[in-house]
Amino acid sequence: MSTTTTFKRIAFVTVAALGLGLLSVAPSNAAVAADTLTVTDGTASVGDTVTATSATATISFLPSAYTTDSHSVTASLVSGPAANTLFPVLKLTETTSAIVSGTVANLTPETATAIGGDFDAYNKVYVKGRAAAVTTAKFAVFIGTSSNTGVVTAGTYVVRITPAAAPTAGTAAAKDITIVVTAATQSSSSSTAHISTGTAAPDAATDIVAVVAANTAKTAATDAAANIKVTQVKSSGAAANESITAVITGPGTIGGAGTQAAAASMGRSITVGTNGSGVAFINVFGDGTSGKATITLTGVTSGYSFGSKTVLFSSTTIATLTAAAVNPVVAASGTAKTDAVSVIAKDADGNQIYNPTVYTLSSATSVISNSYSTTGCNWDGTDLVTYCDVTPVAAGSANITFTNRASATATTPTTAVTSNAVAIRVGSTTAATMKLTTDKASYLPGEKITLTLAILDSAGNAVAGSADNTTYANVFATGGITSDYAFYTGSDTLTAVFAQLSPKTSLKTWTLFAPLQAAEVTMTAIPGASFPAAYQATNALGLTAKITVGNSAGVDAATDAANEATDAANAATDAALAAADAADAATAAAEDASAAVATLAKSVNTALASLKKQITALTALVNKLLKK
Template sequence: MSTKTTFKRVALVAVASLGFGLLSVAPSNAAAGDFLASFTAPSSATVQTNAADTATTRDLGTVVVSLATASSKTFVVSPAANADTATVTMAAQLASGTGSAAQQAKNDALLAKLDFNTASSAVAGAVTPVAASASNDYNFATTGQNVLNNATVETSTSGTVMTTSAKSASFTTAVGRAYLVLNALSAGDAAAISGGVVTLSLTVTANGLIQTFQQTFTLTVGTRTAGTATVPTTTGTINAGGTATFTYTSPYTAVLANDAWTERTLTLGGTAVGSTFTATAAATGGAITLTRSDANNIVASAVKSNIAGAYSVTYTIVVTASATAAAGSTITVAGFAVTVQPYTPVYNSSTLTPTVGTNGYRVSSSSGGDGFVWAYAADKTNSVLSVAVQQVDQNGNNISVSAYANSVTATITGKGSLTAVTNASADAVVKSQSETALNGLLSGNDTFVVYSDGTSGEGKLDISVGGVSVGSYTLRFLGDAASIKATLVYPIGNSAGGTTGSVGAATTADTTISARTNNLAVAGTTSNVGSLTDPAIAVSVLDANGWAIPTTAPIVTSSVPSVVSTATRLFIDSGVSAPTSLKYSAGTFVQHYSYTTLASKSGSTSDLTFTFVNAAGTALVSPAVKVTVGGALAKATLAFDKASYAPGAEAILTATGLDKDGNKAYDAQDVMANGMLSTLAFTTPASLKLNNGTKSRTVNAPLASGTWTVTAYDSLDRTYTATATITNVAQEALDAAKAATAAAEASTDAASEATDAANAATDAANAAAEAADAATAAAQDSADAVAALSTQVSEMVNALKKQITALTNLVIKIQKKVKA
């Protein structure tokens, strides 16, 4: 083989090796520490600048260096300065040929913008830094991808140089990684570096074997070129409560394929307080996504399709002015601006605001009261109620100019007056008032005041605007006291002595009473009930209409003070209930009383009467209520109202309690103080507190069938039981139906068996009939044969007779001849 041929073959092998990037070069001083080194890197990347021809710092890819032991070799790791190392270095590619100077400038400019870094550019945060993590920092803590190999290799970077060194003398393969980073681009950089090429070369220390030759990296930078966008208008107008729509188109003439960017942020601004906006968008040449970051900002994110070229997005923006937006205020968004215009108010509705006067009391039904306006009929000079009527326009704004307001009229039917009834007015009673533009009284916010006309009874105030009723109030004018009534809530007091009735325990604000302002009563005497408020006697001082009056405390008299010493007023009821908080009023102006017993014999009684002297000087005395004293609970019974119930049916469970003397145990003792158990599941009552010796609760029977036994445990754990049967009629009907079905099926089976037997008997009868027929046929055949034989015998006998006769005749002839 010639020398020239050999050279060509070597050159061919070298070229082939270059083509695959795997040519290995063994240094002349290779020794025991030989190792293999290789790397991978991106060959190209594409970057799109924004409309300002700038771009933020970003990662273009990852360079990975691999170190592996050669056969039967180990790594040199110490001293550290002599450790086996592989280094990747970036350099500007040397340009040649036509245009080389311009290309070289691009290559040099690109190199100046590139770096290696073991942490992602997101950690440094060209725009908004993020926390370092194992996914964006190859040397992060103990979990980064380089640190995972820190017992074997260590990677560091410095500008355009990346170094990976062995840290262990023996391992099979380990890698080091670094990001290829493009630093931020300023305007003009894109053109300077686009198309630039850099080389990445691998070098090793003395004992290494390079497995990857020099590689190149090319960067293409596209400039996102904006077209002619819509020019926003700034002279538009909008009405308070109205809307305005804007259309804005943002086109681009050149965008790289798959480019993604924040197209813009739509921001609502201006001076019109309370305004809102919405936006939709449609894109051509790609997609657009709108994300609302808050009430005043919507971020538009654009994505180009996979075909480079034109892109356009059109926004439709709708702004809404607040109904209360001031005329002259502005709304701005995306460069557009509109000014809120004055408008002509048109009546829409009215708001009524009632306020009680010094001769008035009212709690609305929405606040738990009875909603009535209460007043003393005798007070004709102090106001009872004032009602402010505020007219509202179509935008929800208050009408304050009479020209835009409707006429307002207040009318009283029944008791009451719209002016004070005084001697100066000749005691005139006014039942109707109007405020109109004609009489000059109309303002848009008009107030009417109610007074007593001096007589007790009921009246009604009606407010109308523009001839249409917008609200009404029931007025009740209280007369002088005419009677007094006492209702005994707890008739059995404690024979050992004690107080029955309470304002409630002050454990929380909800459990005891709370004072309520009442212009008709003595300050501080009217209160809202609490959830634990528990009067023993409810006393009502009534006028001639039967309405309770808030008065000073009636005087109580006990017929036997040694049994019931006294009764004390606790407070006057405000009439406010709050069922959700277990607060139940006894009625507006009802007076709550407790009573106190002294130690006395069980079964002793005392009559309590209440006396009140009215304005006329008449002493009014209530009918007596009888208080009986009883001892502590000694025994009790528990019973259902029925012997059996359907599942879930209502059942009445009644407890009856007696003291040791057989009298009714004193009230409020709980027969189930320590709980209740049941053989079948049901919702037990909260308590069985005695009242007048008994307590009934309505419960729902269990859903399960069977024997239902409930057991109550009193405070001393004595037990009381009641038993009933839960009968499931539907189930019993179903069971009966099943039994009937089974019986029917059994009857059917029996009928089938009988039918089979009858069929068998019929078959047997048929067989017997056939046999009889056969016997009859045989008998007939025999009879026929006998008849035939008889005939034949008869014929033979007849023939024989003929022969005998012939023979006889012959003998006679012979005799005659012989004789002759």
């Protein structure tokens, strides 16, 4: 090889090496490479934002200088339903090594520390890479956002997604996608409509037939007789923001709003929008007439029925009063005298009158002093009844009635109405004796036991009940009620020395569970300081209640009887076996006797045959001798 050729080869290798080195250096002008835009069509329903079937747009590119190269994605509306006023928007759903922002200023790696975000207020977003690597960002595309107020219109939308690389244009081209938005659909098992009386927030617990006084016509939101909450939920679980048609038949008017109890009266057939989260509210107002009002609720677009709600507008004129004894025994002390009786008022149509004005009247004011009194009568909106206190004066009984007139001489209302009479006894809170009983005498192991305490006064009548701990503060001595066997898990505690006697029954009950083993159980209660000293002394060892715990009531005795029957059966079996053995022995003896008889008969026959021969020979000999 010549020297010239050698120099040529060295020069060629040097140039080639320099050329390869230049290929690894970034160009003087950075550029986005290999940028692609991928889109998919989507579907949605009125009220949707992002769902599993949303349209999507995915931008992917390779930045040559990731600190300066970027790509924007713009969503623009090509076409849509004629009534539409909203625009398409983008929401980031996935990223790979990307920084995404709604503004270019936030694209520096130093300030955009989080990857991606929720840019549902933008129809144009900017994407930058975090490294010199393929950068990808996927967006959900849908119609309408919080910045586009209003509800999306059902129909077909064509949205153009336009990519743009910077600082140098890329090769990715714009693409169109189709979004089909259907009318809102509700799930009959998930959507709800609840009603509540007045302006209280409706829920499942208040969802009853509302009964309110008709009174005079009122229209202000604060005067609502009832209000309804409709919650729209699609089968997918997302909220549906469809307008609702509400119609009232019968007396009354209605009004609608997106805020609970905020609507004034608007008429008898209205259209109500939601609050943007699938909830709408309808207020119901009286118009001064009584009767049954029915409010029907229907989706404007879907025609879906949310059902109907009922409001009974009662007359304010009382036609009937029905009284009931709540606490039949009361006393001057204790709590039994509070809410001791109740009354329900109804109008001529049988509709209940809420919060009526009634007067309490005692047949014996020397026992219970109430006389045309409204004091202590209070409406209970939960129980839908009026409870009234009584004022005990002395021991005895009185009949309590209610009337719609304020006195015996009053002439209004035009028709006097009086309730049925209920007997209330004024008793004592001074304990004289007590009884401790159980609901039965025998129990299975672990079976429920009801233990009852009755306290009587000196006349042998039940004392008045009381829901406090002080009226009968020392019924028992220290330790309360004791038992010689521990009761099973879940039993009430018996160690308290006080007793809360029910105002309704004048009794105190405990729930216990029998021990798990068979036993004779004794419960003992030693009277405490609530009783006279003499009674305490007489019962210093305590009053008792005894129970038997076994397999079941009467089963132990039955078991003993069964065991005795088994023993008798075993004895009978032994006797039968012995008789069988005796019979076998007798049979064997009989067989032996029969064999002996047979042997004897054979011997007799043999002897008789021999004798016969001898007689025959003798006869022959005699005859021979006679011939001679």
